[in-house]
Amino acid sequence: MKFAYWLFTAFVGAATVGLTIFYFKGAPITQSPPPAVSKGIETIESDVFGQVYFIHDSDTGVVKTTLSFPSGEARNPYSEGMAHYVEHLAWASAFTEASGAKNHARHSNASTTEFSTNYWMKSSSRNLRSTVETLISVADPLTVSPQFAAEERDIILREYEFRQAEKPLLPIVFGMNSDLYSNGPLSRSVLGTPDKISKYWFANAKKLHQASHNLSEATLVIYGDVPKQRVKSLLASLDVPRISRTSVKRPDLIATDFKPFRNSVQMKRPGIVEDTYLYKSLAPLPDCGSVARCDLIIWLSYWILDSPMQGGVAGPLRFDDFITRSFWMDFNMVGTSHALLEFDAVPDRDANLNDIDRVFEKALRVAFEGGIPQQSFDRAKQQLTEYLGSFEYLEDYNAEQTALLLSRGAEVYSYDEEIQALKGIQLSDIQGFLAHFSNTSRTAVRKVYSE
Amino acid sequence: MKNFILAVFGTLTLASCQQEGSREVTSEISPAGHPFTFMPIYEDGVTDITIEIAWPTTWAYEADKNPAVPLVASRAILSGGTSELSPQDVLILFEDKNAYGDMLAQPQHIIGSISFPKEHIDEILDVVQEMLARPQFNDRWLEREKSEFASRIATNNSTTNFRIWTAARFAIFGDQPANQSLSLTDPEIIAAVDQSDVRRWHRDVIGKTGVTVVVTGAISADDAGNAVDRLLADLPEGHPVELQSAQGNYAPVEIYLHDPEAPQTMIGFVGKLPIDEEGIHYEDHLAMGFFSRAGQSPLFDALRTELRASYQMFGGNSAYDRNNPFLFIGGGVEANKLVEARDVIKQTYDSYRVNPNMEGFSQFRAGLADQVAENVSYVDMAARGILDARLNLIDPSYVPNAGDKVTNTRAMDVSDRMAKSYPRGDQLIVLAVGPNPSDLPGACVITQPEQAVDCR
Structure with missing residues (x-):
């Protein structure tokens, strides 16, 4: 709570006088009841996705659907940060394709980490099919125009300025990572650096997208107020190519000859x-x-x-x-x-x-x-x-x-x-x-x- | 720590398990005669109690007072331990008992808060009573707190995001003492705080008179009254305080804070919001939240989707003190699109202000209502909500149902309030920070945030 308050005051430098309940989340305030038993995480067989997890919750009233590809910055052979650039372009392509117009879906978002690229949307159970179809379309070939792709580099430069440009310790931390990971894949910056961001090649982004956004490797997570049987039916009726499952052995992200x-x-x-x-x-x-x-x-x-x-x-x-x-x-x-x-x-x-x-x-x-x-x-x-x-x-x-x-x-x-x-x-x-x-x-x- | 989720704490209301009187807000008097606002929560699984005390103060508004003293002293009360328990022992005690304390220095009030499970009430109150009445103010701990604030200021002063809003406050409040408190930019002011200052502040501010007290949680009214008396028992009587407020000048002005080393260009807008007897206006929060919500909002569409000048813009409402509510809009923009961004934001805001497209409003409102309803379901959050209402001189009985209050705010209420009461786009204060003043021709150019006062 203190932390949240400070974040806000630091931003506009004002007290949140009279507005507390809009901003704060509660602190831990109950003594522990006996641990409850959750309904758990179920798996659903799929011949479209690598795996599907289902978590039923009839109390939420909404459905949150996440599609996660096991390829993040550490599997990106191109310029540093390009996995994140691809995430921006894939998301924009998906929404342009899905709606034919500027639908930015405010209940949706995406993220890239060293290990994965993730997209998620919130919807009603009624709209679950279109939500899953939109998420699937992030794996379709990128359709944004070259001009849009070039402009998106500038947007990412603004994102870099927003997140990292004023953190002077960060380059030192990246240097430590380079030492610890022997300059390996996990020492790469997920967001990239301005000199690299400004030179991203759309052609390489397309190649990386094609290599990394493979539904047969992806995990679909459906959580919320929707019956499991309905999810199974939906998955069975999706109009996308079925996969023949092959096991892909990827190189270790940290070299095995690890010397202290x-x-x-x-x-x-x-x-x-x-x-x-x-x-x-x-x-x-x-x-x-x-x-x-x-x-x-x-x-x-x-x-x-x-x-x-x-x-x-x-x-x-x-x-x-x-x-x-x-x-x-x-x-x-x-x-x-x-x-x-x-x-x-x-x-x-x-x-x-x-x-x-x-x-x-x-x-x-x-x-x-x-x-x-x-x-x-x-x-x-x-x-x-x-x-x-x-x-x-x-x-x-x-x-x-x-x-x-x-x-x-x-x-x-x-x-x-x-x-x-x-x-x-x-x-x-x-x-x-x-x-x-x-x-x-x-x-x-x-x-x-x-x- | 495990990089997992931290939220989802809960005191979920289970209506079937709720006893009569639970979550009813009442005014009570303690056995020793201290008035307090009380909201019991008698529900399965809810075992915690929160006590909030607000001490009124004018310290921040007095020119002869060091504005850093309340900030340092309030922290030092918490961190200094007691005559019998070392700071480390206090921390371990609180962690063991799942207790939490905070003390926040705002311009008009010092707000103390403690939360703890009901079975530990005696141990926790003993310690807190001692801390409040006889703070240790050990010199080395004071120096530590001072260094912490000085460091925070130095860090903040080095960021574009902080400097732009500091410049805004100097444009609005100039050199008024209250602004020294709101905008501590000089580490020397903190360095000057000494033992006699914090003791004087403690003597002047932390007393019995004029306090606003709230108790919520798993406790009866009688026990709550006794707890209040215990916390206040050893404090001096104190004296009546007439709250003061800063006089803001919100007349439009355009300012460019020139920082040759700035790694980004940022733009910000500030405008005065109306004050009236209701104190908090949910319409304001809905209005600015809907205007600036991430992903799909008039502001996002204009700046990112159309102009392609920004990654993310922010907007909202806040208050410097209770007589100075304001709206703000801000974010990083591409430097060579700064003028366009300024014009687009003004146009977008103006268009929204007088003729908003409220499509999707009910969905946004439902999300906010859920968030507010969840917030006030927590023992400590309910206490803070009630305290805020009390300090705003409004009836706090709505707080347990604050989510409903959001739900009942209609799109028409929001648009009416904006049309009637919001400043026009050309009445907003415009600020920018960046490395090149020619990016915003005609602006008053300054090189330090404090110089914004000279643009008036």
Whole structure:
């Protein structure tokens, strides 16, 4: 809630006086009821799409349909960011084709990640057929004019300005990614850079579109107020070529000869308003079971490391002494094979970046070498259990989670599987994971000084 | 953290499980005589309580006061711990109890908020009572909070998006003290805050007199009254406060903030919205929301689809303080289409203002109504909605059904209000930021946002 407020005040610099309920989403405010059981995520056989997931929810009144192609920027052999450009052109083509006019479908949107390109629309169940047909048409050959395609480069330049141009740390972060991923596909920028965006070739965009927008590889997700049988009938009657399924083996996005290293670089950059410590550490996952279980082990690890509890870094950095004024941490799976720990911090008034480096590394070492006490683990697991237990709209949760897992290039799992995975995790799982992580990781550190 | 979804928290209203009196807004008096607004929620699964307290203040409007003090001090109250619990212990306690606290410095009020499960009421109130009455204001924590604000200002000042709206405020409020609070651009002002300032502010502002209090959630009126008394018990009596307001000059002017290093060109518009007794106008939110909604709106169609000059434009309504509601429109545009963009936005706005095409309005309104209805279903959001109503001097009884209020706002209500009360396109303040002033010929050119006052 605080965060949402600040975002708004930062934009127009005004108080949201008297308008709160228009802007805020509620904070976690219930104590956990017993975890509910969701209706889950069902699969539907299809000879059009690679796979189809169905999540029934009679309470929403709408249907949200998502089409996800497992090709994002990391599978783009052309200029950096072109997968995103293709997404813009495919969406525009689909709507021009679908309506014959300027129908921009305000209840629709699209996104590109390193792992996938995703399109979604909201509609009534009555309009589900036309919605699915419109989504399918993003796989048809691009029909926008060359002039439109050229103008769309300018639109993406504006998008770059909007999202990235005023983030001076971002080029440094991309540099760290290049180190960690050995300049591989995952070090590519999804949005691209102005010099590359302005030179995108429409011809290459068409080639990339043809190679990446293949329905036989795509996942269709239908969530909402529509009977399953109706969805099955609709899918069976679609007027599109049926597929002969072939398994495509794609090259690994992270090279298998993964050698650990640690590099640390000091630098000065214009536009940096204060000294900043940047840390990223990447390691292959140990055998931690299903994607759900790996995710939960990493999430619990994060919950402890980020906290003021014993075994976390907040105590040494913020409370035992005044080392960091503020810090941010994240810990996530990368695809299904690796995990990435990220940490940024700015020093307190009487501390510097070397102090952060020393204290943070020491705190991590303690945690990695078995220093997380049972009490902290129990507390974190309890908090996370309560947090997950506070969700009530489980079908909605499953739908959002499915879309996000697809955007991450991960296998889909449900809320129920998540709860089950959490129940089975013990402190020894966290300790084993963190020990493996620290022994096999590549770490990039940047001490960035303001000018 | 796991890069999954964070939302979908819920205190879903289950009508069949709802007891009598649930979600009825009433005015109550605590045993010690403090008035408060109360909305119990007696429903299965709802176990939390929220208490909101608004302290009136004129600090931001007084020229001899450092405007950074409320911002720093209100944060330091929360972060400094108590005489018995270290800041770390307080944080762990709140995390363990699933409790949440916030303290927000607005120009006319300091708004404190706590939410917690009902079984932890004693532990949480003990700590918060101590924090409010006897804040630690440890020097090192104060320095930390000051540095945090100074950093935020430095970061904000480096962005085009922030600077354009800062320039707008200087064009509207000039050098009035209130604007020093709204537009803190000078880190030195924050550096000057010291221990005596924050203690003086605490003594002057955080008292019993004039507070507006709201309690919502899983609690009875009697227990709510006792909780209010506990929180206020150790505070000084305080003194009556007559709220002040800034005097805004919304006369049209065209300003170009020249920044040779600006990585983008941005345009912004600000116009005064009417004030009346109703305080909040849902028509305003619907009007500007419908005008600027992403993907398909008059603004999107004009700037992205037709002119092909922008990725995304924003529009909405807000208020600098309760007497200064305004509308805004803004976004990044292609530099060499800046003049066209300005003209197109004005024309599009004017055309919408007097003759809007409301096709799709009911769908948009339904989405907003759902969002509002969901928001006010939460214990803490309902409390803030009621507090907002109280501070706007309007009856808060509609808040539990605020979604219906949106639903009942007709397209005709929206178009009538725009036609009668909205400024014309040529009455809007126009601002632009970018690297080349010749992109907007005839504008008053400045090089710092504060210089916008010189364009008057």
